[in-house]
Each structure stands twice: as structure tokens, then as C-alpha cells.
Amino acid sequence: MRTLFRVSLFTGALLLCAGASGAEQSVTPPANDDCLACHGDPSAKRANGSPVAFDETTQKTFAKSKHADVACVDCHQDLAALEEFPHPDSLAKVNCGTCHDTAQEKYSKGVHAQARRNGGMLAAACVDCHGKHDIQGAAEPSSPTNHQNLPSLCAKCHGNQDIIDRGHIQIGNVAAKYHDSIHGKALEKSGLVVAPSCVDCHGNHAIARKTDAASPVFRRNIPATCGKCHTGIKQQYDAGVHAAALQKGDSRAPVCADCHTAHAIQRADTDAWRVGVAAECGSCHADVVASFKLTFHGKVTELGFSRVAACADCHGAHEILPASNPASLVSPGKLVATCGKCHTNASASFVRYDPHPNPANYRRGRVLWWANRFYWAVIPACFGFFGLHSLLWFWRSRKNGGRS
Amino acid sequence: MSPETAVTTMHIRRFDLKSRILHGIVMTTFLGLAATGLPLLFSDAPWGRALARLFGGFQGAGLVHRFFGAVLLAAVVWHVGDALWRAFVRGERGILWGPTSMVPQPRDFVDFFQQVRWFLRLGPPPRFERFTYWEKFDYWAVLWGTGLMGAAGLVLWFPQAASRILPGWMFNVALFVHGAEATLAIGFIFVVHFFNGHLRPGKFPMDLVWFTGSVTDHHLLEERAAQYDRLVRTGELAALVVAPPTDAQTRKGYVVGTVGLTLGIGFIMLILYAVL
Numbered sequence: 001m002r003t004l005f006r007v008s009l010f011t012g013a014l015l016l017c018a019g020a021s022g023a024e025q026s027v028t029p030p031a032n033d034d035c036l037a038c039h040g041d042p043s044a045k046r047a048n049g050s051p052v053a054f055d056e057t058t059q060k061t062f063a064k065s066k067h068a069d070v071a072c073v074d075c076h077q078d079l080a081a082l083e084e085f086p087h088p089d090s091l092a093k094v095n096c097g098t099c100h101d102t103a104q105e106k107y108s109k110g111v112h113a114q115a116r117r118n119g120g121m122l123a124a125a126c127v128d129c130h131g132k133h134d135i136q137g138a139a140e141p142s143s144p145t146n147h148q149n150l151p152s153l154c155a156k157c158h159g160n161q162d163i164i165d166r167g168h169i170q171i172g173n174v175a176a177k178y179h180d181s182i183h184g185k186a187l188e189k190s191g192l193v194v195a196p197s198c199v200d201c202h203g204n205h206a207i208a209r210k211t212d213a214a215s216p217v218f219r220r221n222i223p224a225t226c227g228k229c230h231t232g233i234k235q236q237y238d239a240g241v242h243a244a245a246l247q248k249g250d251s252r253a254p255v256c257a258d259c260h261t262a263h264a265i266q267r268a269d270t271d272a273w274r275v276g277v278a279a280e281c282g283s284c285h286a287d288v289v290a291s292f293k294l295t296f297h298g299k300v301t302e303l304g305f306s307r308v309a310a311c312a313d314c315h316g317a318h319e320i321l322p323a324s325n326p327a328s329l330v331s332p333g334k335l336v337a338t339c340g341k342c343h344t345n346a347s348a349s350f351v352r353y354d355p356h357p358n359p360a361n362y363r364r365g366r367v368l369w370w371a372n373r374f375y376w377a378v379i380p381a382c383f384g385f386f387g388l389h390s391l392l393w394f395w396r397s398r399k400n401g402g403r404s
Numbered sequence: 405m406s407p408e409t410a411v412t413t414m415h416i417r418r419f420d421l422k423s424r425i426l427h428g429i430v431m432t433t434f435l436g437l438a439a440t441g442l443p444l445l446f447s448d449a450p451w452g453r454a455l456a457r458l459f460g461g462f463q464g465a466g467l468v469h470r471f472f473g474a475v476l477l478a479a480v481v482w483h484v485g486d487a488l489w490r491a492f493v494r495g496e497r498g499i500l501w502g503p504t505s506m507v508p509q510p511r512d513f514v515d516f517f518q519q520v521r522w523f524l525r526l527g528p529p530p531r532f533e534r535f536t537y538w539e540k541f542d543y544w545a546v547l548w549g550t551g552l553m554g555a556a557g558l559v560l561w562f563p564q565a566a567s568r569i570l571p572g573w574m575f576n577v578a579l580f581v582h583g584a585e586a587t588l589a590i591g592f593i594f595v596v597h598f599f600n601g602h603l604r605p606g607k608f609p610m611d612l613v614w615f616t617g618s619v620t621d622h623h624l625l626e627e628r629a630a631q632y633d634r635l636v637r638t639g640e641l642a643a644l645v646v647a648p649p650t651d652a653q654t655r656k657g658y659v660v661g662t663v664g665l666t667l668g669i670g671f672i673m674l675i676l677y678a679v680l
Contacts, residue, residue, distance in 0.1 A: 296560070296579055299447035305462045345564045352572030359580060367577050375584035382588060386596040389538070390604070392523040397605035 035072045038086060046089065054133070061134035074098075096126045106205035115167070122157070122167040129153055145204075150197035151178055151188055177263035194229070201225050217262070220246060222255040230256075236318035252284060268317070274306035281311045291356035314338055314355065414621040415648045416641065418613050426483055427614045430546065433476035435667050438590050440469035442671060445583050449678035470561060477554040480547065503533040503634060506544070512537040531629035538600050542592075549589045556582040590675070594668035602665060610665060615657035616649035 038044050040059070044052040054062075062068060073080040078092035097104030107113050107126070115123035129145055130136075136143035144153045157163045159175025178184040178198070186195035201217055202208075208215035216225040223243065227234030237243050237256075245253035259280045260266075266273050278301055282289030292298040292311070300308045314330055321328035329338045335351040343350065358364050359372035419427070443456035443465060459465035491499040498504040503511075516537045518530035535543070556578040559566040563575055602610040613619050621641075625632040635641040649657075 293448070294580075295576075296444070299444045300462045302447040302452075303443055303456050303462055304453050305456075307463065343564065347564075347567055349570070350564065350567035350572045353575045354573055357576045357580075365573050365576055367573070368580055371577055371580050371584070375581075375588070379584065379588050379591075383591055383595075386538075386592070390596060390599045392520070393604060394599075396523045396525070 032072050052086075058133050065131075065133060065135050066137050067133075067135050094127075100126075103205050110203075110205055110207040111209055112207065120167060122163055124157060128156075147193055147197055148187060148191065150199060151175065151184060154198045155179070174263045177261075181261075181263060181265045182267055183265055196229065200228070217257075219251060219255055222257055226256045233318050236316075239321075240316070240319040241321055254280075254284070258283075271304070271306040274310055274312075275301055275304050277312060278302075278310050288356055291358050294357055294359075295355060297355065309342060309355075313341070413648075414645050415618040416621055416624050416635075417618050417644045417646045418624075419617045421617065422486070424614060424617050426479060429479045430476065431614075431664055433472040433479070434589075434593065435664060436472035437469060437476065438586075438594075438671050439667070440465040440472070441586055442590075442674065445586060446675065446678045449674070451674055451677070455674075470557075473554065473557050473561075476550060477557075480550045480554070484547070503631065504535075506535055506540055508537070508540055508544075512540060531633075533628060533630045533634070536628075538596075542597050542600070545589070545592060549585055553582055553585045553589070556585070590671060594672045598665060598668060602661070610658070610661040612649070612654060612657040612661060615660065616653055618646050618649060 036054075036059075038052050039054050042051065042053050046052055067075070075094045075096075075098075076091055077095070077098070079087055104126075112123040112125070116125065131144060136145075138145040138147070140146060141148070143149065155175035157167065158169065158171075159173055159179075161173060163169070164173060179188065183195045183197075186192040187197055203216055208218075210217045210219070212218060213220075215221065223234055223237055223246070227237075242253050242255075246255060259277065260268075268274070278289050278292060278298070289298075289311075293302055297308045297310070301310050316329050321331075323330045323332070325331060326333055328334065336346050336348060339346040339351050339353075354365055354368075357368060359368050362369045439455065440459055443452040443462070446452050456462050456465050459468050487499055490496045499506075501507055501509065511533065515530040515532060518527060519537075521527040522529040559570065559574060559578040560582065566574065566578075601607065619627075621632070632641075635644065
């Protein structure tokens with residue numbers, strides 16, 4: 001029945017268009033040719049005068065697209081049942097799920113679909129990522145969903161301040177952060193395809209919020225997500241005290257993103273990162289960092305120089321263990337070796353240094369406590385005495401016309 | 405001061421060349437040590453980083469700091485050695501006790517009492533000898549401070565060697581003492597010493613005696629009446645008369661003094677900015 005209809009339409013179109021689209025007819029399947037009878041005719045116009053024909057690019061890209069062999073009406077199903085042509089200007093929405101049911105099911109659970117259901121029509125639908133007539137497989141280097149092109153694809157919205165504002169995207173411009181990150185530079189600048197793009201951490205169709213326990217970027221899942229690539233680090237992390245706390249359900253336990261950030265990940269050997277890491281540790285270990293800042297290590301670090309020891313240099317970065325654990329870098333048995341990384345010839349006497357001194361704690365260091373007491377008495381006494389002496393002198397000299 | 409005496413102004417030597425060079429070394433190294441040490445002491449201040457960068461980062465600042473520290477320490481060791489040699493080998497007992505000695509003695513307490521009385525308008529000003537009590541305090545504070553900070557500085561400079569004789573927690577004590585003593589020294593020199601020696605009415609803007617080495621006789625009489633009387637009485641005054649400082653010398657002294665005072669006051673402002 002449909003074939004008969006198409007043939008009759010085709011005949012009618014031929015009469016109307018008088019072979020103007022002859023070139024396309026030889027390369028496109030007949031069914032689609034029926035559509036092209038109008039949509040390939042540059043002279044065909046709508047009532048408002050706009051051209052009906054697809055532009056040349058669309059025609060070419062469709063021919064090379066993943067759907068080159070798919071009939072127009074397979075997607076535009078409302079036209080399959082239509083008897084009268086030309087069809088109305090506005091067509092029914094294409095339902096990709098007719099064929100791609102798995103992807104659509106996943107998508108429907110994701111943040112984009114949720115946003116659209118709540119009226120946020122700026123949120124990405126299938127075509128926003130995959131395109132329409134030019135749809136390509138992700139394996140194609142020119143596909144927007146190709147691994148190398150994904151950051152730019154997501155950046156269409158997540159790097160567009162206008163859409164971020166209008167769409168109330170709370171995380172802000174993550175595309176810019178990613179772009180300048182070690183991952184972004186590796187993938188976008190160096191073409192290093194092992195570097196992750198957005199979907200490697202977030203998934204693709206079923207993108208879930210970080211508050212969703214099933215999301216790969218949910219707090220407790222982050223070590224596993226990063227560990228997909230950073231296997232060795234994951235093993236170290238898992239052996240450390242932070243992973244243990246996380247396992248116990250302590251939501252304050254740091255995961256990868258707490259120190260490294262989520263999107264703006266930088267090399268860990270840069271000065272800026274090494275200098276900044278104490279602040280990260282200090283967000284939980286405030287008193288420990290405060291005592292660190294009393295030391296030469298802490299002061300030089302605070303001045304912005306990274307040549308001296310910061311937290312990770314003594315405690316390790318990922319496999320952090322309490323000093324009571326013999327495997328810890330700061331356990332009594334390992335201190336000489338740990339300090340010796342910088343201080344060659346460090347001895348048992350040398351490592352009696354307190355890297356986290358507290359002058360107010362008598363039991364932690366008696367001599368330091370006394371020194372602190374002494375200077376807290378001497379400095380105010382000295383300045384108080386001579387301050388008063390100078391003030392009196394000044395006052396007296398002025399009254400005395402400058403005599404000493 | 406009558407016009408006749410003003411015409412016959414004499415210049416009396418107060419500091420010999422050795423003492424002036426020593427003051428010059430202490431002044432230069434002290435300013436250098438403050439400039440390179442303050443960034444660490446006030447590492448959280450916004451200017452700390454900039455000041456450290458000025459010396460090529462903490463390593464450059466550390467290098468300059470250790471250089472100045474070594475020079476100051478050497479100068480002080482030389483000075484102490486010189487003083488001891490003069491006192492005990494050459495037998496200049498005046499160094500150890502008496503009106504020309506730096507050693508505090510009963511008259512200093514009397515002077516202090518009289519000075520306070522004068523401050524309160526309850527009596528005449530004291531008749532000072534060669535060194536006033538506040539000058540002796542300055543002297544011993546610098547000597548004590550240099551010794552203590554030098555020792556602490558050496559412990560921090562050579563930690564491995566120091567740890568052979570001292571336990572590691574002494575590094576904590578050494579750093580703390582070095583910083584606390586620095587706070588004391590910087591505050592004392594750039595406020596108290598600057599006021600007493602240079603900025604107070606009668607001296608303002610600065611006293612160049614550390615540079616020229618001499619004071620006028622009426623200045624001496626006014627400021628150190630007891631010393632003046634003693635020098636006249638013993639007839640030593642004539643031997644101490646020197647040529648007046650040349651204009652060029654005075655000019656140089658003002659330039660160097662202005663730089664020193666400005667830097668010192670600048671450091672105090674930075675500290676106040678960081679603390680307040």
C-alpha cells in the first residue's frame with residue numbers, strides 16, 4: 001500500500017518538478033527520493049516563500065550519515081501515515097527510542113531528561129548531542145560524540161555562560177575548568193585519547209547528579225571512577241586511612257576530587273599545587289596545618305615556595321596511615337628514612353624534631369613551652385617599659401623646647 | 405649657650421673608627437637580616453611573598469640572610485674578642501668598670517631614677533657619663549640578641565651537625581627563639597633605638613655621631629655633663645679634639661642615615677600592617 005502510495009507521489013512529483021533533481025535520484029534509495037522530489041528541488045517554496053529544499057550540506061552529510069540507509073519516514077513516522085502532500089510545516093517530534101530503546105531508557109533517567117520533564121527545555125535532547133540528518137557513529141573522528149570532540153560538545157552548554165545562567169546549571173562553567181585541566185590539555189591539546197572526556201566520568205545517556213548514589217561521580221564512587229584509569233593510585237588509596245573512613249561511611253573522608261578537584265585537575269608536581277595542598281588538608285585537619293605553619297616548612301610553603309616539605313611529602317599522598325601503623329611513613333621506625341628524603345644523614349636525634357609544634361602544649365615540648373612563656377613575658381615588658389619611657393621623654397622634651 | 409662659646413665650637417671625638425665601622429656593619433647586616441627574615445616571620449602577610457621574591461625567592465633570601473648573619477656574627481665575635489683583649493691583655497680596666505665602661509653600674513640606676521624624675525618635672529635632668537643607661541641597654545641587647553640569634557641561626561643553618569649534640573626538638577626551640585628574639589630586636593631597634601638615638605626632639609631627624617664620630621663640645625656638655633666635667637678635670641678633653649666633619653661627610657652621613665631610618669621604619673610599618 002505504502003509502495004503504491006510512494007509511486008503515485010513520485011509520479012506526481014515528477015510532473016511537478018520535471019526532473020530537476022535527477023542527480024540525487026541515482027544515489028538515494030527510492031523511498032527517500034519521494035521526499036527529495038520536493039526537498040531536493042531548489043525552486044520549491046513554502047507558502048511564506050522559504051525554500052523547501054534541504055541545503056547542500058544537509059544532503060551530503062545525510063548521505064554519509066549513520067542513517068543514510070534509513071528511510072525518512074522511519075524517523076518522521078507521522079508522515080508515513082499521511083495521505084495528503086505536501087505535508088504540514090510542523091512535524092511531530094522524532095522519537096529516537098523507536099529504534100534506540102536502550103539508550104532512550106537510560107537517557108530518561110538522566111539529568112537532562114529530568115530537567116526537560118521539569119520544563120528546562122534548554123537541557124540536551126538526543127539531537128543536541130547527536131545531530132539530526134548528519135548523525136554519525138561515535139567512532140567517526142568527525143562525530144560530535146567522538147571521544148576527542150566530546151569536551152567541545154558538552155561545552156556548547158556547559159561552557160556557555162548564557163545557557164548556564166538560563167538553565168540554572170549550578171556547577172557553573174565546568175567546560176572551561178576541564179579545558180585547562182590536565183585531562184583537558186591531554187585530550188584536546190595533545191590528542192592523547194587515553195585521557196578522559198566528560199562521559200568517562202559521568203557516563204553518557206544516564207548522566208546522574210553527584211548526589212545520586214548510583215552516579216559514578218557520587219562521593220563514595222569517585223575512587224572507583226578515577227581508579228578505572230589510575231589503577232595504581234587506587235590501590236594505594238584503598239590501603240590508606242581515608243579509604244577506610246570512606247568505607248565506614250564517613251562522608252568527610254576525602255576522595256580524589258577533594259584534593260585534586262573534579263574538573264580543574266592539575267599536575268601534582270607544580271609549585272601552585274604543592275603549595276595549595278596544605279589548605280586542602282587543612283579543611284579537615286585545621287589544627288595540624290596551623291602547627292605546620294609555625295615551622296620553617298610551613299612558613300616557606302605559605303610564602304608560595306614548594307621546595308620544602310608539605311603534608312604529602314611526609315605523610316604520603318594516597319596511602320596515608322596513622323603514625324601508629326608501622327607501615328606509615330611517619331611511624332617511628334620510618335622517620336629517619338622519611339626525613340632523610342630531604343635531610344640526608346638525618347639521624348635518630350635529628351628526627352626528634354617536632355614538625356607540628358605547639359608552644360602552648362607543655363607535654364609536647366617543655367623547652368619550647370618555657371621559651372614561649374619567657375618571650376611572652378619579655379617582649380611586652382620590654383616594649384611596654386621603653387614605650388612608656390619614650391612617650392614620657394617625648395612629652396617632656398616638647399615641653400622643654402627640644403632639650404634632650 | 406652664649407655667643408662667645410658658640411663661636412669657639414670644638415669637635416670632640418666620641419667614637420673611634422673601629423666603633424663606627426662596627427656600627428656600620430651592625431646597621432647594614434641588621435637591615436639585611438630583617439629584610440630577608442621578615443618574610444618568614446610574617447609568611448601569612450600579603451607583603452611576605454613580594455619581599456621574598458625581591459631576593460629571588462626563599463632560597464635567595466635565605467642565602468642573603470645567612471651571608472649577613474655570618475658577617476654580623478663575625479663582627480660581634482671580633483668586637484667581643486677585641487674588648488676582652490683590651491681589657492685583660494692591654495689592661496684597659498676602664499672597659500670593665502668605671503665611667504667609660506659599658507658594664508651597668510650603680511650610677512646607671514641613679515641616672516635612670518633622675519631621668520624619670522625629670523620626665524615627671526620633679527627634678528633636673530641627670531648628668532650623664534660617656535654611656536647612658538639606655539645606650540648600655542641597647543648595647544647589651546644587641547650583644548645578647550646577636551649571640552642568642554646567632555647560636556639559634558647556626559643550629560638551623562647546620563641542622564645535621566647540630567643534631568649530633570642536640571636533640572631534634574631543639575630545632576623547634578631554635579626557630580621559635582630566633583623569631584621571638586627577632587621580633588624583640590626589630591621592634592627595639594626600629595622603634596626604641598631610633599627614638600632614643602635619632603628621632604626624639606633634640607636629635608631629630610638623626611644623630612650623625614655614629615658616622616662622623618664626633619660631637620660638639622656644647623652638645624657634649626649638654627648631653628653628658630658628667631663626662632664633660634671629667635674630661636676637663638683630667639685634661640683629656642684637649643686630646644679628644646678633632647677637626648669638624650666636612651660638609652661632604654655630613655651629607656653622606658645624612659644619606660646613609662636616611663636610608664637606614666627609612667628602611668627600619670618601613671619594616672615597622674609592614675609589621676604593623678601584618679599584625680593589625
